[in-house]
Amino acid sequence: MDAKLARIVQFFASYPIHRHKREPWQVLIATLLSHRTKDEVTHVAADRLFKRFSSIDELATADVTEIAELIKPVGFYRVKAVKIKAIAEILKNKYNGEVPCDIDELLKLPGVGRKTANCVIAFGFEQPSLPVDTHVHRISNRLGIVHTSRPEETETQLKCLIPKEYWIKLNPAMVHFGKSICRPIRPLCETCKLRDVCDYGQQNI
Numbered sequence: 001m002d003a004k005l006a007r008i009v010q011f012f013a014s015y016p017i018h019r020h021k022r023e024p025w026q027v028l029i030a031t032l033l034s035h036r037t038k039d040e041v042t043h044v045a046a047d048r049l050f051k052r053f054s055s056i057d058e059l060a061t062a063d064v065t066e067i068a069e070l071i072k073p074v075g076f077y078r079v080k081a082v083k084i085k086a087i088a089e090i091l092k093n094k095y096n097g098e099v100p101c102d103i104d105e106l107l108k109l110p111g112v113g114r115k116t117a118n119c120v121i122a123f124g125f126e127q128p129s130l131p132v133d134t135h136v137h138r139i140s141n142r143l144g145i146v147h148t149s150r151p152e153e154t155e156t157q158l159k160c161l162i163p164k165e166y167w168i169k170l171n172p173a174m175v176h177f178g179k180s181i182c183r184p185i186r187p188l189c190e191t192c193k194l195r196d197v198c199d200y201g202q203q204n205i
Ligand code: SF4
Pocket: 139, 142, 143, 181, 182, 183, 187, 188, 189, 190, 192, 193, 194, 195, 198, 199, 200, 201, 202
């Protein structure tokens, strides 16, 4: 790593983040619920669902209408209820009720994209993985550590640039930083601690 990247990585590695520990299947379902939904709404809906159904096997036999009622009002809750039921059935029948710790297998599940699959590996199995969402993609490009147009490219480049031991920490730290400081609109560059190493911050003095 060059000095600029090392500084940025250290900043996010020491970022104070407290994550709620969940089982891999719960991370998978909660991440699906989080699409187009605020965090507060996602957490409440996920807790309600996991209180009623405590395993993949139980979810696989659940009624779709009941799942929808439990996860309401997350965005697209009816569509997500159908996907959750389908995923639970596949995991029960093809994977013995377990979530595979393999990104290619996870990507075969309905509605599971790279970000969700990486979240399961990172936060469910606590294995090195780097979920790239809109915050990670935007901040990485603003800082100038990548120059990419799609999150998938950002993921590939970040994985080449940053040592594995830092991967898990990067997403939650950047998400928090992206909501509070490096916001999509009107980022708080004047008070940002990374401004001296940020391409965007330097160009917009
Ligand atoms: S200087 Fe501005 S653009 Fe750069 S990381 Fe900080 S808030 Fe984001």
